[in-house]
Amino acid sequence: MTKPDKVVWIDGSDKQLDELRKESLAAGEIIALNKEKLPDCFLHRTAVNDVARVEHRTFICSRKKEDSGPTNNWMDPVEMYAKLRKLYEGAMTGRTMYVIPFSMTVPESPFAKFGIELTDSIYVVLNMAIMTRIGTRVLKCLDASKNPSDFTKGLHAKAQIDEENRYIVQFPEDNAIWSINSGYGGNVLLGKKCFALRIASFLGRNEGWMAEHMLILGLENPKGEVRYLAAAFPSACGKTNLAMLIPPEIYKKKGYKVWCVGDDIAWLRVGPDGRLWAVNPEAGFFGVAPGTNMKSNPNALLSCQKNAIFTNVVHNLDDDTVWWEGLDKNPPKNALNWKGEKWDSASGVPGAHPNSRFTAPANQCPCISSEFEAPQGVPISAIVFGGRRAKTAPLVYQSRDWDHGVFVGSIMASETTAAASGAVGVVRRDPMAMLPFCGYHMGDYFAHWLDMGKKIPNPPKIFNVNWFRTNDEGKFIWPGYGDNMRVLEWIIARAFGEAEADESPIGYVPHPDDINIEGLDEISLDALKGLLSVDKNLWKEEVKGIHEFYAKFGDKLPAKLNEELAALEKKLG
Ligand code: OXD
Numbered sequence: 001m002t003k004p005d006k007v008v009w010i011d012g013s014d015k016q017l018d019e020l021r022k023e024s025l026a027a028g029e030i031i032a033l034n035k036e037k038l039p040d041c042f043l044h045r046t047a048v049n050d051v052a053r054v055e056h057r058t059f060i061c062s063r064k065k066e067d068s069g070p071t072n073n074w075m076d077p078v079e080m081y082a083k084l085r086k087l088y089e090g091a092m093t094g095r096t097m098y099v100i101p102f103s104m105t106v107p108e109s110p111f112a113k114f115g116i117e118l119t120d121s122i123y124v125v126l127n128m129a130i131m132t133r134i135g136t137r138v139l140k141c142l143d144a145s146k147n148p149s150d151f152t153k154g155l156h157a158k159a160q161i162d163e164e165n166r167y168i169v170q171f172p173e174d175n176a177i178w179s180i181n182s183g184y185g186g187n188v189l190l191g192k193k194c195f196a197l198r199i200a201s202f203l204g205r206n207e208g209w210m211a212e213h214m215l216i217l218g219l220e221n222p223k224g225e226v227r228y229l230a231a232a233f234p235s236a237c238g239k240t241n242l243a244m245l246i247p248p249e250i251y252k253k254k255g256y257k258v259w260c261v262g263d264d265i266a267w268l269r270v271g272p273d274g275r276l277w278a279v280n281p282e283a284g285f286f287g288v289a290p291g292t293n294m295k296s297n298p299n300a301l302l303s304c305q306k307n308a309i310f311t312n313v314v315h316n317l318d319d320d321t322v323w324w325e326g327l328d329k330n331p332p333k334n335a336l337n338w339k340g341e342k343w344d345s346a347s348g349v350p351g352a353h354p355n356s357r358f359t360a361p362a363n364q365c366p367c368i369s370s371e372f373e374a375p376q377g378v379p380i381s382a383i384v385f386g387g388r389r390a391k392t393a394p395l396v397y398q399s400r401d402w403d404h405g406v407f408v409g410s411i412m413a414s415e416t417t418a419a420a421s422g423a424v425g426v427v428r429r430d431p432m433a434m435l436p437f438c439g440y441h442m443g444d445y446f447a448h449w450l451d452m453g454k455k456i457p458n459p460p461k462i463f464n465v466n467w468f469r470t471n472d473e474g475k476f477i478w479p480g481y482g483d484n485m486r487v488l489e490w491i492i493a494r495a496f497g498e499a500e501a502d503e504s505p506i507g508y509v510p511h512p513d514d515i516n517i518e519g520l521d522e523i524s525l526d527a528l529k530g531l532l533s534v535d536k537n538l539w540k541e542e543v544k545g546i547h548e549f550y551a552k553f554g555d556k557l558p559a560k561l562n563e564e565l566a567a568l569e570k571k572l573g
């Protein structure tokens with residue numbers, strides 16, 4: 001259909017990848033960076049009209065519309081295939097098609113799922129080589145696999161990068177992904193959002209497991225025990241930062257450490273011991289560059305100092321390094337912006353695109369967990385949901401049980417703008433942070449969560465956090481970053497029955513004394529009390545919003561969630 005001039009199988013060898021880098025350099029698709037300062041790093045610029053995921057052009061083409069649900073775009077698969085075939089027809093003429101066998105999680109893991117991505121972009125091959133396991137090693141495991149649903153077919157063509165004909169389409173019943181007219185990561189690295197979330201969430205429901213938009217981290221205590229949690233936050237709420245958190249000095253002195261298992265996606269299954277076990281299906285980080293610096297996330301920055309690909313950042317021409325807003329206070333003088341134009345930092349126009357990215361191998365992260373590639377994954381003791389709320393949600397609360405926890409996840413919301421002087425931003429409901437990534441009807445997805453609760457003899461405890469409460473001047477009250485460790489400590493202690501809590505209408509909240517604020521000068525006990533308080537009037541307003549949101553799902557909304565909402569209303573009085 002695509003009629004490439006040449007077909008190249010990707011074997012995953014360094015030799016082949018090196019040759020592809022050379023070809024990509026010669027074609028001007030990537031730019032080599034400073035060999036001493038950023039060894040084996042490259043810069044890429046996407047087309048200016050192709051810089052982010054395109055939710056309005058993303059489709060879940062299940063055979064029946066009601067299986068896609070009210071939160072996804074849908075088109076009849078027969079119609080969609082016909083429409084796309086026309087666009088793919090001859091799209092690779094004059095180009096090479098690369099055949100990338102890839103695996104999500106280590107191919108030898110019993111949880112591994114495999115895919116082939118066909119693409120006409122070397123940039124995609126080079127990124128997939130960082131973000132997934134690729135090549136001959138994968139083909140061997142794919143050959144040995146007996147389950148047809150272990151294999152997903154991915155097709156990507158850049159075509160003309162035409163916005164009007166850009167489609168990111170999942171066909172869940174066919175295990176197929178077709179992406180066309182984009183070259184931007186989230187749309188074209190098919191292992192990530194398209195497969196590991198949209199297709200995998202559908203497979204997980206059929207097979208009794210879960211694919212979630214969650215980071216995974218291990219918290220090591222001074223006794224050397226490591227306890228794991230998984231946390232879901234909407235895009236741009238600091239998941240990568242939390243996954244690689246550096247504990248405050250007082251914790252470091254006592255011997256606490258945080259280990260990163262994953263920063264974006266978790267696949268969760270019930271283990272033989274009755275606990276929920278998580279693997280990170282990815283092999284790398286595709287992180288947002290702006291705002292990443294030695295204070296906000298040194299581990300992320302250190303991860304991308306070699307073998308990394310930078311997309312849409314500033315190019316410092318003096319020494320062939322890269323820069324972005326928030327990296328440091330010294331923007332380069334002689335530089336090109338993300339569009340490749342001469343750039344003057346004094347102009348006030350940002351040099352890097354706000355969604356510019358680094359792609360970096362996870363095993364380069366200084367705090368990568370020793371269990372990062374453990375085939376069975378890590379046992380999860382706590383699940384944490386969170387969003388950006390200026391007022392309503394307290395710093396942390398715990399659900400009463402699994403079903404109530406599912407309710408808490410289902411009402412997740414994040415504000416699109418920071419609040420100023422008491423005015424709150426626009427709330428977008430993003431259940432379990434899966435709004436753009438659920439590969440089937442969200443009402444069925446809630447039902448699957450409730451079902452899973454019955455299948456996990458020893459389920460993790462479920463929590464909600466909000467690092468983003470603001471004061472009357474609109475300033476964040478909680479310092480965030482490394483100090484989030486103080487909240488994680490309480491969460492993990494609660495998960496093991498080692499900490500106290502008070503009851504509130506929305507769930508259990510810590511008593512202010514239960515959160516350690518030693519060495520945290522900017523937060524008084526009074527401020528902490530405020531952060532943990534539950535304002536019944538705000539929550540009554542919240543309930544109205546939840547009713548409206550739930551109405552979307554009609555009779556697909558599990559009765560249990562309506563009961564939880566009614567119970568909340570009653571508790572609020
Ligand atoms: C991401 C996202 O890129 O959630 O991880 O958008």
Ligand code: MN
Pocket residue numbers: 213235264
């Ligand atoms: Mn994400």
